[in-house]
Amino acid sequence: xxxxxxxxxxxxxxxxxxxxxxxxxxxxxxxxxxxxxxxxxxxxxxxxxxxxxxxxxxxxxxxxxxxxxxxxxxxxxxxxxxxxxxxxxxxxxxxxxxxxxxxxxxxxxxxxxxxxxxxxxxxxxxxxxxxxxxxxxxxxxxxxxxxxxxxxxxxxxxxxxxxxxxxxxxxxxxxxxxxxxxxxxxxxxxxxxxxxxxxxxxxxxxxxxxxxxxxxxxxxxxxxxxxxxxxx
Amino acid sequence: xxxxxxxxxxxxxxxxxxxxxxxxxxxxxxxxxxxxxxxxxxxxxxxxxxxxxxxxxxxxxxxxxxxxxxxxxxxxxxxxxxxxxxxxxxxxxxxxxxxxxxxxxxxxxxxxxxxxxxxxxxxxxxxxxxxxxxxxxxxxxxxxxxxxxxxxxxxxxxxxxxxxxxxxxxxxxxxxxxxxxxxxxxxxxxxxxxxxxxxxxxxxxxxxxxxxxxxxxxxxxxxxxxxxxxxx
DNA sequence: TAGATTGTTAATCGATTAACAATC
DNA sequence: TAGATTGTTAATCGATTAACAATC
Numbered sequence: 001x002x003x004x005x006x007x008x009x010x011x012x013x014x015x016x017x018x019x020x021x022x023x024x025x026x027x028x029x030x031x032x033x034x035x036x037x038x039x040x041x042x043x044x045x046x047x048x049x050x051x052x053x054x055x056x057x058x059x060x061x062x063x064x065x066x067x068x069x070x071x072x073x074x075x076x077x078x079x080x081x082x083x084x085x086x087x088x089x090x091x092x093x094x095x096x097x098x099x100x101x102x103x104x105x106x107x108x109x110x111x112x113x114x115x116x117x118x119x120x121x122x123x124x125x126x127x128x129x130x131x132x133x134x135x136x137x138x139x140x141x142x143x144x145x146x147x148x149x150x151x152x153x154x155x156x157x158x159x160x161x162x163x164x165x166x167x168x169x170x171x172x173x174x175x176x177x178x179x180x181x182x183x184x185x186x187x188x189x190x191x192x193x194x195x196x197x198x199x200x201x202x203x204x205x206x207x208x209x210x211x212x213x214x215x216x217x218x219x220x221x222x223x224x225x226x227x228x229x230x231x232x
Numbered sequence: 233x234x235x236x237x238x239x240x241x242x243x244x245x246x247x248x249x250x251x252x253x254x255x256x257x258x259x260x261x262x263x264x265x266x267x268x269x270x271x272x273x274x275x276x277x278x279x280x281x282x283x284x285x286x287x288x289x290x291x292x293x294x295x296x297x298x299x300x301x302x303x304x305x306x307x308x309x310x311x312x313x314x315x316x317x318x319x320x321x322x323x324x325x326x327x328x329x330x331x332x333x334x335x336x337x338x339x340x341x342x343x344x345x346x347x348x349x350x351x352x353x354x355x356x357x358x359x360x361x362x363x364x365x366x367x368x369x370x371x372x373x374x375x376x377x378x379x380x381x382x383x384x385x386x387x388x389x390x391x392x393x394x395x396x397x398x399x400x401x402x403x404x405x406x407x408x409x410x411x412x413x414x415x416x417x418x419x420x421x422x423x424x425x426x427x428x429x430x431x432x433x434x435x436x437x438x439x440x441x442x443x444x445x446x447x448x449x450x451x452x453x454x455x456x457x458x459x460x461x462x463x464x
Numbered sequence: 465t466a467g468a469t470t471g472t473t474a475a476t477c478g479a480t481t482a483a484c485a486a487t488c
Numbered sequence: 489t490a491g492a493t494t495g496t497t498a499a500t501c502g503a504t505t506a507a508c509a510a511t512c
């Protein structure tokens with residue numbers, strides 16, 4: 001076991017590494033150096049090696065990292081090799097879009113239940129799933145072994161819904177309401193805030209020359225030269 | 233003019249400050265100290281003062297900051313006081329959800345045009361907007377003075393669409409495809425990646441005790457005691 | 465053995481924050 | 489004037505990265 005804790009920055013890069021590695025595996029590349037992989041994802045090679053080391057993932061000096069092993073190890077760290085059934089709270093436009101989005105299941109996050117408070121929605125069917133009343137959260141979550149809640153209600157309802165899903169035993173929340181959520185320790189919230197993203201865009205738009213380092217911008221080319229790049 | 237450049241971290245906090253300030257303004261609070269506002273948004277007060285200073289926003293020693301002035305100044309910095317017409321590329325579930333999402337217009341980002349390549353979608357109407365073929369990007373973007381493109385196509389199409397919107401003069405992109413985009417300097421891309429967010433959640437879920445610092449988690453109470461908090 | 469590449473130390477960088485002089 | 493709070497300096501912290509000994 002490594003002494004090094006895994007930093008949030010490292011966790012954020014893992015999905016990026018994984019995607020690039022899956023491409024390499026598809027192209028039958030068996031071994032990859034930190035230099036090559038890091039160039040593909042636009043990260044410094046020392047950072048990449050340090051990230052892997054913090055997960056106790058090792059390579060072979062003089063050779064590099066085994067691609068299949070890397071895919072397996074990062075997948076395991078990210079929990080990508082198991083299913084995390086999801087509940088979507090809020091059956092509005094966005095909630096229905098998520099329920100219909102095949103990417104959820106493909107990525108191991110199948111939507112198993114939908115909830116709303118609107119009497120005209122409760123009882124209807126979206127993407128072959130019945131829309132439950134929010135009051136049924138505890139029983140439905142229990143029944144389906146749901147571990148992740150995606151909150152797509154209007155902002156006013158966000159905190160109440162968060163309280164309800166936490167009370168029902170949920171410890172991972174993906175929050176699309178603009179509101180910040182107050183949750184107990186041990187519950188993880190990720191904020192996806194469209195309005196904030198757009199406002200950040202308009203900030204740079206307005207500033208003209210966008211001297212802006214992006215979250216993750218990268219470009220992979222397995223066969224040819226590898227180019228990593230960010231707008232500056 | 234301030235010497236200090238505005239860091240990306242600062243820009244990311246501005247929308248959070250603004251939302252809290254709007255609440256204060258609604259509650260008829262005329263003046264606020266950095267201590268109070270920073271507590272409300274869960275940020276250190278020195279960080280807040282530094283953020284404001286980097287935008288040349290000043291307060292009054294011994295008094296604090298004028299709320300209305302702060303709202304105006306941050307709004308102006310974020311470009312929130314003007315409209316940024318948006319094009320949505322991809323008329324699938326998510327694209328249609330965005331077109332129907334009233335929050336876009338409310339926040340100053342009205343969806344003015346929809347695009348797709350699917351012949352069965354082109355010509356149809358979504359949220360009172362005709363779905364154009366992607367080939368029409370240049371003319372439609374020109375006609376509506378569109379400055380922001382939201383890409384919600386399948387990942388495979390992401391780069392081609394990005395190239396097309398950039399060629400059509402767009403300099404701000406909100407990218408929902410999981411793919412990284414290679415864009416020229418001066419074009420700003422914000423990545424909104426559902427799969428990555430979910431994978432990060434499952435990482436912490438799996439680790440059990442989530443020792444996780446959230447992007448922006450905050451809690452505002454204008455009247456009573458102010459509590460800032462993040463799950464640890 | 466010679467070349468390549470890891471794993472990690474030590475230097476660097478940038479961002480956060482404590483602390484306090486300036487000043488309302 | 490006394491109290492409050494800004495604006496900013498200097499210290500601190502954490503993350504990135506250059507550099508290199510270890511070793512395949």
